[in-house]
Amino acid sequence: MSKPAFTFPGQGSQAVGMGRDLADNFVEAREVFAEVDDALGLKLSAIMFEGPEDTLRLTENAQPALMATSMAVIRVLEARGVTVAGAASYVAGHSLGEYSALCAAGTFSLSDTARLLQIRGRAMQQAVPVGQGAMAALLGLEMDDVKAIAAEAAQGEVCDVANDNSPGQVVVSGNLAAIERAIELAKGKGAKRALALPVSAPFHCALMAPAAEAMREALAAVEMKAPVVPVVSNVLARPISDPGEIRNRLVEQVTGMVRWTESVSWLAKDAGVSELYELGTGKVLTGLAKRIDPGLTAQAVGTAEDIEALIAARG
Template identity: 75%
Template sequence: MKRAFTFPGQGSQAVGMGKDLAEAFPEARAVFAEVDEALGQKLSTIMFEGPDDLLRLTENAQPALMAVSLAVIRVLEARGVRIADHAAFVAGHSLGEYSALCAAGTFSVADAARLLKTRGQAMQKAVPVGHGAMAALLGLDLDTARAVAAEAAEGDVCEVANDNAPGQVVISGATAAVERALDIAKARGAKRALPLPVSAPFHCSLMQPAAEAMAAALADVAMQAPAAPLVANVLASPISDPAEIRLRLIEQVTGVVRWTESVAWLTGPGGVTHLHELGAGKVLTGLAKRINADATASAIGTPADIEAFVAEVLA
């Protein structure tokens, strides 16, 4: 049995996230307190109580999702389940790469929180509100989605942002171009083409100012080799060298999240049989089952999930 730990990205946040962990485990409370202190804000209060519109702000959602994932890891570690011993690889969807790296010891919790606050703010500032958009194209393969984006661009930016699973591709770019892509996608056979409720066009070339901001932020942060290799979004293959990790995190801001290929690598050449999503929600667990129906996928985000997983692993 070979395991990989995966970490969710933006969109998995919900008011109340992490509250049950904080109530059940002192290790979780310590993580949330550390994040609050690092950011100089009561992010945990926003996580536990809302309001939803404040939690959904990119600069809050990103460190909040990391905090829940790290709370799960710290509780597991306290019970004898460690990445170095029990995971062959880590991977994260977009911001989830920071959670994965923090869990694997590359970043401290405080540094990861500050990096994600900076990342969220930089991504929001990169494009004026209303000038960028994202859309999910359902039922199209990756090549067709790329062709749709190229046809819709008409001199504007319109690019594939996320290859989440077979038949689920997200595009990103200028608002007018993304709106054109919706009709083109339907004409090309998409089952659905849906605008996404996001505040900025993530993972496209319009995010270049945010990539530059992250290059500056990452240059000042101490990084260690992760306890298990990271399967990087932009490569869909494993890396461990801190210098390369830094470069790939910068590239990731404007690059494609190659999640289908990443899970295919993990469950193919990587030899992984069990994928465990640590943190809020079950989005990656659902995607994993679509990418490889033969892989075992589970979400570990509640006290009951944690206790069951510990019992399974240490049996």
């Protein structure tokens, strides 16, 4: 039996109050939040615990905040004998969650990960003027249909497939007008729903090229170690461990598609993983896992209660 895989949530899972329960109950969590605050020169933990929501939702805040909560869970588990190397066979994260996964597996230090995500969030936000880009979820269509819709909707603009989240849940990203055309085309082709997403920038599409360059520069400047377990890369949907390749794939990931369906399918079918633990805020990936492969058991671990239950279950 393969050991479980640890997964780490992406943007959209943030919520005011995130991490507070962990900080109230565990000194290790408080230490994580303090280190992230110091690294950013910003009282991010106060924004996480108390809001305001619109400040937390800013990409440059949401990304390190989600990572910090995931790492707080990891540090609490480690202090109780549940380590990534000992308990997990692989790590994987959705978009920014890939950085959380790499931090958990020891590739980046916590402070470097926080700074990288602040840079990433800022660069993604600045790549496209507000109001010029958009993303939309197209639900109930096959991937080939979505690719065809994106190609037809582009009309000389950008309309890329951004996230393959689960069968029947695919997200497109690009210029506002192109995304609006994609929504109408999807409705005409039998989508169950096609709706614009409340995001501040069109992530994971060609418009993010300036942010990819910013990350190339930022990643070149930080120390990277081989992860203690392989990371399943978003853009490859297979595991990698070489720091040089990880760096290159993280640059590609800014403009590339998050191949989450394929990543989870690889874990279940090729690696024989039967259990996923989603570490951090929310239960988005836990919900997607069941839709991708009904044979998987998935569990979210984000609160003191969840952590105690996991430790008790491991005996």
